[in-house]
Each structure stands twice: as structure tokens, then as C-alpha cells.
Amino acid sequence: MSVTEKVGSWARTQQEQYAHGEQRPLGGLLGAMGVYGALTAAGAAALRATGRPLPERIPLGDALxxxxxxxxxxxxxxKDPVTSPLRAPFTRFEGTSGEAELAEGIREHGGWKHAVGELVTCPFCLAQWIGTGFVLSYVAAPRATRLAGLVMTIVAGADVGQFAYDKLQSDVTDS
Incomplete structure (x- = not known):
């Protein structure tokens, strides 16, 4: 029996014992963890190959x-409507959720597509991947990474401004 067959057999056994009949993508999630680990290791190896030293510490402003x-x-x-084409192969549109955000369900239950669907619709899950990318990028190219981080931070600040403006407008019309 090959390693792939052994892992598949193990995953099926765990699925039966863990999920009580629910379609949980344990094999796909295990694969996602493997991809994350491999990408992180590859990024770290690439950084090491460049000879760039790791920072002693990251300044608080950069961390924020x-x-x-x-x-x-x-x-x-x-969640963004504009990025829905990236999620579409793994999800199904279910409506809107919150301001300028979409609600999407998993298209296929069980397997790797289910696992990817859960990953790409979960901002909490994606944060680990994106944060790791930011940190690796910060070590390799701190100035460029600060600029990319700044763009997203500006967008977050603009979001807060939009919510505040909407709140003020609704307070004025309710008066």
C-alpha cells in the first residue's frame, strides 16, 4: 500500500469516527495544512538562501x-463581491451578509474542494495564510511590504469612515 493510500485510508477511518455521518473534509484539511507547511518552509528556505537576517524584533508600528x-x-x-470569482469554484452564492459582503456556502461536501471552500470563505482561516505571507515578505522586502500593508490598512480605515458616515446619515434621517 502506497503512502497516499495509507493516508487516504487513515482519513476515511477518522472521518467515520470523528464526523458521525457529517461530511467533514478531514483529508482536504490535512492537505491544506500540508500546503501551508510546505509554502511556509519554502518561503523560509528562500529567505535563508538570500542570507537576509531575521529581524531582532519588529517595530510596533509595523506589527500594527x-x-x-x-x-x-x-x-x-x-467576503468581497469583487473576489467572488476566486471563490466561485468552491462556493455557491447565497446572498449578502453585511455591508458590501457576500454570504456563500460550500459547493461540494467532503474532499479537498470542501476544505478549500471553507478556507476561502473564512477570514479567520485566511488571516493565518495572509499573515504568514506578510511576515515572510516583510523579512525579504520590508519597504514594499509596508506599502502593501498600508494600502490594506487605508482600506480598513476607509471602511470605518463609511460605517460612521452611514450611521450619521441614518441618525439625521431618523431625527
Whole structure:
């Protein structure tokens, strides 16, 4: 039995024992973790090959910039109507949820497409991937990464402004 067959057999056994008949994509999620680990290791190896030293510490301002940037980019990928073509192979449109955000369901239950569907519709899940990308990028090219983070931070600030403006407008019309 090959390694792939053994992993598949193990995943099916875990599915039966874990999910109680529900279609949980344990094999696909395991694959996603493997891809994340491989990409992170490849990024770290590439950084090491360049000889760039890791920062002793990241300044608080940069950490905050990348945190807000990660938040905004994760929500953009997971919920924005403009990015729905990226999610469409794995999801089904169900309506809107919140201001300028979509609600989408998983298109296929079980398997790797289910796992990807869960990943691309979950801003909390995407934040780890995006945050890791930002950190690796920050070590490789801090100035460019700050600019990318700044764009997403500006968008997050503009979002807050839009919500505040809408609230003020509704308060004026309610008076």
C-alpha cells in the first residue's frame, strides 16, 4: 500500500469516527495544512538562501500595520463581491451578509474542494495564510511590504469612515 493510500485510508477511518455521518473534509484539511507547511518552509528556505537576517524584533508600528492589513485583506478575499470569482469554484452564492459582503456556502461536501471552500470563505482561516505571507515578505522586502500593508490598512480605515458616515446619515434621517 502506497503512502497516499495509507493516508487516504487513515482519513476515511477518522472521518467515520470523528464526523458521525457529517461530511467533514478531514483529508482536504490535512492537505491544506500540508500546503501551508510546505509554502511556509519554502518561503523560509528562500529567505535563508538570500542570507537576509531575521529581524531582532519588529517595530510596533509595523506589527500594527501588518495586523490591520492582514485583517482587511483576509476579509477582502473571503467576503468581497469583487473576489467572488476566486471563490466561485468552491462556493455557491447565497446572498449578502453585511455591508458590501457576500454570504456563500460550500459547493461540494467532503474532499479537498470542501476544505478549500471553507478556507476561502473564512477570514479567520485566511488571516493565518495572509499573515504568514506578510511576515515572510516583510523579512525579504520590508519597504514594499509596508506599502502593501498600508494600502490594506487605508482600506480598513476607509471602511470605518463609511460605517460612521452611514450611521450619521441614518441618525439625521431618523431625527
Amino acid at each position: 500595520l501588518l495586523t490591520v492589513g492582514t485583517f482587511r485583506l483576509a476579509r477582502t478575499v473571503a
